[in-house]
Amino acid sequence: MxxxxxxxxxxxxxxxxxxxxxxxxxxxxxxxxxxxxxxxxxxxxxxxxxxxxxxxxxxxxxxxxxxxxxxxxxxxxxxxxxxxxxxxxxxxxxxxxxxxxxxxxxxxxxxxxxxxxxxxxxxxxxxxxxxxxxxxxxxxxxxxxxxHKQGVPISALGGDKIHVPFGVFSPLRGEYLDLVQQIRLPENCHTAFDIGTGSGVLAAILARRGVANIIATDNNPRAVLCARENIARLGLVNQIKVLQQDFFPDGVANVIVCNPPWLPAKPTSAVETALYDPNHSMLHGVLREAAAHLAADGELWLIMSDLAEHLGLRDSGSLQQWFAEYGWHIAAQSHTVPSHRKATDERDPLAFARQKECTYLYCLQKNSFQAA
Incomplete structure (x- = not known):
């Protein structure tokens, strides 16, 4: 203090x-x-x-x-x-x-x-x-x-709202949420982990898609409370459990979804940790550890923007290189372009990069996968 x-x-x-x-x-x-x-x-x-x-x-x-x-x-x-x-x-x-x-x-x-x-x-x-x-x-x-009171309508939830207080990342960028709603699920997908859940929106989308058992984790107590309130408001408490912890819960899942910070830079406040992460440390941690928490033929879903590449903060092709180094291959992927206000704001000092940005959903499988 x-x-x-x-x-x-x-x-x-x-x-x-x-x-x-x-x-x-x-x-x-x-x-x-x-x-x-x-x-x-x-x-x-x-x-x-x-x-x-x-x-x-x-x-x-x-x-x-x-x-x-x-x-x-x-x-x-x-x-x-x-x-x-x-x-x-x-x-x-x-x-x-x-x-x-x-x-x-x-x-x-x-x-x-x-x-x-x-x-x-x-x-x-x-x-x-x-x-x-x-x-x-x-x-x-x-x-x-x-x-927080008004809430953010989410098209991937049929227009239902996610309510987000100060200090928790708000899902105003709906385009990447639509990727999660539209991509095919692995066969017999009964369980999922949502790592760094934030508002709980990705867990809610998976629940609405029929995944029966979901564990969402976050180390931010504000985010954990926010996610629990959203899950309760959406009537999904029987499908989703929210835990305050780093990374992975016990057990294995058919799908692990993670939307790590996209830019390798130092955050200056708690809420910025959802955007900035020096050296992509969370991304590397997930790529390194996720296989031990996946069921046989399970998939790791990573949501990543290429904005860092257009800003010269990450080499083109680095993501694919890291996937290979950690023993993953891309089983499926989809992408979209941003529709938020900054993407078309010429006054933004970073407009030159935002105008080229694409956001990707990578569905990764472990090479020569063996059940954990």
């Missing part, structure tokens, strides 16, 4: 990012974005004491000031790394504007909304002592809470 000194008294500082906390904090009810940035250079955060909506306007002005065009880069990988570095630096500066959250998740500012439900969604239990939080993250929590 990190603390700052406010009125000569320690107060907890919370930040969902891995950023280092500021050393000092100043208070203000009237300050400019430029003054906040000047204080930030001295590692001093600003605690907002003014009107809530004026604070939102100040935050918007702060974002405009910190979002500067990055310097030209020579290679796709350099473009990506400079973009990530710029995002990190900008996020830290934006998070230098703080708000105090009182006991039971109250915000004592003029025109402040009731944020108790949103913060309960994030932290699980009410706080008994005040803490400081980046204003921008508070707004993110509020927005995530609304998305």
């Amino acid at each position: 990190h603390t700052l000194i406010l009125h000569q008294t320690p107060i907890e500082y919370r930040n969902e990012s891995s950023q280092k906390p500021p050393q000092n904090v100043q208070e203000s009810a009237q300050i400019s974005a430029e003054q906040i940035l000047q204080a930030a250079k001295n590692n001093t955060a600003t605690l907002w004491r003014g009107d809530f909506h004026q604070g939102k306007q100040l935050l918007a002005a702060l974002k405009k000031r910190v979002r500067k065009p990055s310097k030209p880069a020579a290679t796709p990988a350099e473009i990506f790394h400079k973009h990530r570095l710029a995002q990190s630096q900008q996020s830290r500066e934006i998070n230098m504007l703080l708000v105090e959250v009182g006991v039971n998740f109250t915000v004592d500012l003029p025109r402040a909304p009731d944020v108790q439900a949103a913060l309960l969604d994030v932290y699980g239990v009410a706080n008994t002592e005040a803490f400081l939080l980046p204003f921008n993250q508070l707004l993110g929590f509020i927005g995530a809470h609304e998305w």
Whole structure:
């Protein structure tokens, strides 16, 4: 736990990012974005004491000031790394504007909304002592809470919704879910493991396809709770069990499905671990260990994008090489192109790569397969 000194008294500082906390904090009810940035250079955060909506306007002005065009880069990988570095630096500066959250998740500012439900969604239990939080993250929590209540309709589930709270990866990219719904199942497929289940959406799709016994695992407690709630909401508790653990449960399955992080880079927050994984460590772990957890003639289903290749972060053909090195061959595969907003946004610094991206579902079988 990190603390700052406010009125000569320690107060907890919370930040969902891995950023280092500021050393000092100043208070203000009237300050400019430029003054906040000047204080930030001295590692001093600003605690907002003014009107809530004026604070939102100040935050918007702060974002405009910190979002500067990055310097030209020579290679796709350099473009990506400079973009990530710029995002990190900008996020830290934006998070230098703080708000105090009182006991039971109250915000004592003029025109402040009731944020108790949103913060309960994030932290699980009410706080008994005040803490400081980046204003921008508070707004993110509020927005995530609304998305959680609203839910995301999933075409592969017939339009039924998956509800996702802050801190769990949301299945907004429906195209890869359709691949799992459409690909043929192995014969006599009775059991499945969903590794890194997140919201539980892949397990739900397999259950709707008739797989009778599914175990879904995740090491993120927020994801485990989220998946259990979604499974219950969809009426699939008799088919799916959700466990909090790394990788594989005991026993064997006819199908193991995994959607590992697609980009080999360092995450900067818990939710980013669904997107970024240095050196593809989860992918290698699954390829190395999955065969011991497959029934005879079972299949490992991997969902992977080729975005890393277009960004120069992975050599073309590396996936197929790794499959061979770990003793797998491709029994079937399908692919699709992204339909999300960023795929067609020319303002995105990574648009040059996103426009070429394909997402693949690889159905892998072990060479000279022997039952575990």
